[in-house]
Amino acid sequence: MVRRQDANLLTVKHVTKTYHSDLRALEDICFSIKLGECVGLIGESGSGKSTLVRCLLQVEQIDCGEVLFQSHSLHNLKGKRLRTARRNMQAVFQHPDASLNPRMKVIDSLMEPYDIEESITFSRSGKMKRRKRAIELLEMVNLPTKVLDSYPHELSGGMKQRVNIARAISTNPALLLLDEPTASLDVSVQASILNLLKDLQEECGFSYLFISHDLSAVNFMSDSVMVMKEGEIVDAFEASNLFGPDRDAYTKELLEVYEM
Amino acid sequence: MIMLKISELTIATTNETLVKDVTLSVASGEWVALVGESGSGKSLTALTIGGLLSGQVKVESGSITFGDRDLISMKRKELSRLLGKEISYVFQDYNSAFTPFLSVGKQIDEVLRTHTKWSRHERLGIALNALKDVKLQESVYRSYPCQLSGGQLQRVAIATSMMLSPSLLIADEPTTALDSITAHHVLELLSKLANEANCGVLFITHDLRHVKKYATRIAVMKDGQIVETGTKEKIFTNPQHPYTKSLLKAIPKLNDHRTRLIGLEKEVSW
Ligand SMILES: Nc1ncnc2c1ncn2[C@@H]1O[C@H](COP(=O)(O)OP(=O)(O)OP(=O)(O)O)[C@@H](O)[C@H]1O
Ligand SMILES: Nc1ncnc2c1ncn2[C@@H]1O[C@H](COP(=O)(O)OP(=O)(O)OP(=O)(O)O)[C@@H](O)[C@H]1O
Ligand SMILES: [Mg+2]
Ligand SMILES: [Mg+2]
Numbered sequence: 001m002v003r004r005q006d007a008n009l010l011t012v013k014h015v016t017k018t019y020h021s022d023l024r025a026l027e028d029i030c031f032s033i034k035l036g037e038c039v040g041l042i043g044e045s046g047s048g049k050s051t052l053v054r055c056l057l058q059v060e061q062i063d064c065g066e067v068l069f070q071s072h073s074l075h076n077l078k079g080k081r082l083r084t085a086r087r088n089m090q091a092v093f094q095h096p097d098a099s100l101n102p103r104m105k106v107i108d109s110l111m112e113p114y115d116i117e118e119s120i121t122f123s124r125s126g127k128m129k130r131r132k133r134a135i136e137l138l139e140m141v142n143l144p145t146k147v148l149d150s151y152p153h154e155l156s157g158g159m160k161q162r163v164n165i166a167r168a169i170s171t172n173p174a175l176l177l178l179d180e181p182t183a184s185l186d187v188s189v190q191a192s193i194l195n196l197l198k199d200l201q202e203e204c205g206f207s208y209l210f211i212s213h214d215l216s217a218v219n220f221m222s223d224s225v226m227v228m229k230e231g232e233i234v235d236a237f238e239a240s241n242l243f244g245p246d247r248d249a250y251t252k253e254l255l256e257v258y259e260m
Numbered sequence: 261m262i263m264l265k266i267s268e269l270t271i272a273t274t275n276e277t278l279v280k281d282v283t284l285s286v287a288s289g290e291w292v293a294l295v296g297e298s299g300s301g302k303s304l305t306a307l308t309i310g311g312l313l314s315g316q317v318k319v320e321s322g323s324i325t326f327g328d329r330d331l332i333s334m335k336r337k338e339l340s341r342l343l344g345k346e347i348s349y350v351f352q353d354y355n356s357a358f359t360p361f362l363s364v365g366k367q368i369d370e371v372l373r374t375h376t377k378w379s380r381h382e383r384l385g386i387a388l389n390a391l392k393d394v395k396l397q398e399s400v401y402r403s404y405p406c407q408l409s410g411g412q413l414q415r416v417a418i419a420t421s422m423m424l425s426p427s428l429l430i431a432d433e434p435t436t437a438l439d440s441i442t443a444h445h446v447l448e449l450l451s452k453l454a455n456e457a458n459c460g461v462l463f464i465t466h467d468l469r470h471v472k473k474y475a476t477r478i479a480v481m482k483d484g485q486i487v488e489t490g491t492k493e494k495i496f497t498n499p500q501h502p503y504t505k506s507l508l509k510a511i512p513k514l515n516d517h518r519t520r521l522i523g524l525e526k527e528v529s530w
Contacts, residue, residue: 019407045411045442094410094437095355153315157352157433158298158466180410183436184352186466187510189298191521198520213439216512220521242514258440259514260473 008032008068009175009207010056015065017048017055025051027231029065033175038201038208040222040239042215042254047228049211050094053177056209057091070174087117090168091177094211096160096184099167100152107134107148110163114170137166142192157184165193172204179211194220215258227251261288263460264309264428269322271304271313278317279304280484286428286460291451293471293492294464295507296481302464303352305481306430308332309462310347311339326428345375348421352432352464354414358405364413365401368420375424390419394446410437418446425457432464447474468511472496480504 010033017026025048033039041049054060056067058074067074069085077085090113093099100109111134118130135145141162152160161184168176178197182190194217200206210221218225219242227235227248235248242255264286271279279301286292294302307313309324309331324331326347331339343349351357358367365387372383391400394415405413414437421429431450435443451474454461465471471478472492479489480501488501499505510522 043439045415045438046409050409097353097356156299156303162298180437184298184433184466186296186298187468187507187512190466191510191512195520213437213443215440216514219514220512220518254440255514257444258469260444 007035007071009035009037009070010209011066011068012056013066013068015052015055015067016063017051017060018063024231026055026062029233031226031233031236033207033209035174036201036205036207037224038210038222040218040225041209041211041228042213042218042225043228043234044230044250045213048231049228050179052228053091053093053179053209053211056177057086057089083116087113087171088174089177090171090173090175092161092164092168092179092181094179094183096157096164097152099164100160102152104151105148106150106152106155106163107131109152110134110137110148110167111170113167117171133170137170138163140169140196141166142189158186158189161185162189162193169200169206173206175207175209177209177211180213181210182212182214182217190217197221215255227254262286263288263327264462265323265325266305266309267323267325269305269308269324270320271301271308271317272320273316273318277320278484279308282322282481282484282486284479284486284489286462288427288460289455289458291454291461291463291474291476293475293478294462294481295466295468295471295478296487297483297503298466300481301484302481303432306349306432306462306464309428309430310343310349311336341375344371345424346426347428347430348424348426350414350417350421350429350431350434352436354417354437355405355410357417358413360405362404363401364403364405364408364416368401368416368423371420372423386423390423391416393449394419395442411439411442414438415442415446418450422450422453425453426459427457428460428462429454430462430464433466434463435465435467435470443470468508480507 012029012031015026015029019025043049055062069089074085111130114133134148138145138147143159143162161181165181182193210218212218219239222239224238226233227250229250235251262285266282266284269279269282270277282305296302308319319332368387369383372378372386388398388401396412396415400412418434435446438446447470475492477491478495479486482503488504495504499508512521
């Protein structure tokens with residue numbers, strides 16, 4: 001796949017979102033993500049990060065503003081266009097059960113985006129190909145094959161998160177929205193997952209919106225960083241300027257407490 | 261005084277041993293951190309204390325005592341009187357710990373009603389105070405779980421867990437959805453409340469910064485077993501087990517600029 005290096009993959013213009021008419025969850029949000037770029041998003045608990053993810057995915061309606069993905073406005077997409085857009089934008093939700101159906105075996109939740117994509121036939125060879133791909137995906141996130149035939153409740157918190165990451169990368173999406181993807185992973189598994197995401201970024205040109213409270217993870221992953229507080233982006237900068245003197249007071253405090 | 265004592269606990273399904281010979285104790289006023297590999301059995305061990313294992317997973321052998329009472333053989337009814345009052349939990353899966361169609365306030369009130377004889381008015385006061393302590397607005401009391409952010413819901417769980425001054429708090433990854441400032445505030449609060457009540461804390465976390473700050477003792481788990489225990493000082497300065505060493509080595513730092521993070525040597529994973 002050829003991906004132009006300079007163009008914006010995602011452009012968000014003046015997006016505002018209000019819940020039950022009084023709570024401003026997002027206030028005039030503007031930013032963009034370039035092809036192959038990782039934008040880190042940090043900020044206060046309750047500041048609107050997950051809401052932003054849901055708005056980008058069009059799961060939640062925005063009040064006003066615009067979201068352009070691969071140069072198309074996402075609002076009025078239908079049919080094939082919408083499917084293509086969806087296929088190219090995958091998410092790992094903050095709550096690890098959000099994409100895992102409790103009554104389905106892990107393999108079926110894991111392969112859901114793939115199944116839609118390939119419109120797989122349940123022939124013997126189709127099934128074998130699918131299972132082979134599923135095993136490959138699990139290996140990428142350090143999970144044993146036996147997980148495929150388990151149910152979600154039989155997995156630990158960190159194992160579920162890894163299934164979700166495998167699910168999100170399964171269709172080679174252009175953009176991954178990662179909402180606290182490694183929150184329950186021990187440092188070593190986290191390291192291998194973040195390294196994997198970096199590899200995918202470099203080798204396949206994946207772009208990321210990487211939301212995390214773990215500032216070292218954000219610092220490692222991101223090319224640029226945005227900081228949210230009370231529905232607004234209060235600071236945005238190149239990751240190399242994390243400790244720069246022109247950081248917002250709130251960013252400085254986040255860093256200071258983190259390093260204590 | 262030892263308050264919780266887990267001895268040679270083995271947990272298994274019909275075809276697999278998940279936790280093997282785990283021995284661990286928590287004394288009053290002590291903050292024990294249980295750290296280790298994802299999937300190593302930390303949450304299962306924690307759930308077993310309150311008799312909360314489900315489905316095919318069963319205690320195969322071992323004992324768990326709380327004070328002088330044996331928890332494994334304890335009757336459901338007696339155990340449920342302890343849970344939420346003397347022993348309280350913050351679950352890793354804080355989201356599923358709430359009923360989706362009841363307001364957060366109703367769910368907090370239910371805990372208070374079950375364990376106290378306080379009036380409606382008193383209960384409301386206690387609940388709102390507990391929410392305020394974790395930096396949540398009063399409006400949260402009337403919200404439904406789906407209307408709260410991940411970290412707001414996690415803070416409701418934390419507030420609820422400390423409301424009745426338990427003597428044992430089991431906190432499984434309690435700050436995964438909190439920014440550094442809020443996490444710091446909440447852990448300081450937990451530490452203060454635990455101190456006041458001389459409460460023992462079993463703190464499961466992957467965040468070794470928090471362990472360093474709050475724990476008195478550390479137990480390291482891998483593949484269903486505890487591979488090393490010791491005081492915080494000993495584990496951080498003189499780790500013995502190779503897994504502990506590699507965990508400590510993998511703690512990421514903010515100010516280094518690597519192109520790849522230090523993971524685990526391959527033989528250690530699966
Ligand atoms: N469905 C909803 N209805 C009403 N209010 C909501 C809803 N979802 C979120 N909110 C509110 O919107 C605000 C932003 O929530 P959001 O989940 O986006 O925060 P967040 O930045 O992801 O926080 P965290 O880091 O704690 O996950 C919060 O005040 C929350 O209570
Ligand atoms: N209901 C169940 N049935 C079968 N296996 C289970 C069940 N619950 C947990 N397991 C398995 O037990 C092992 C330990 O799980 P546990 O949730 O205790 O891990 P953990 O140490 O808490 O991990 P994490 O840090 O990822 O939360 C895992 O391999 C998991 O797959
Ligand atoms: Mg969130
Ligand atoms: Mg766990």
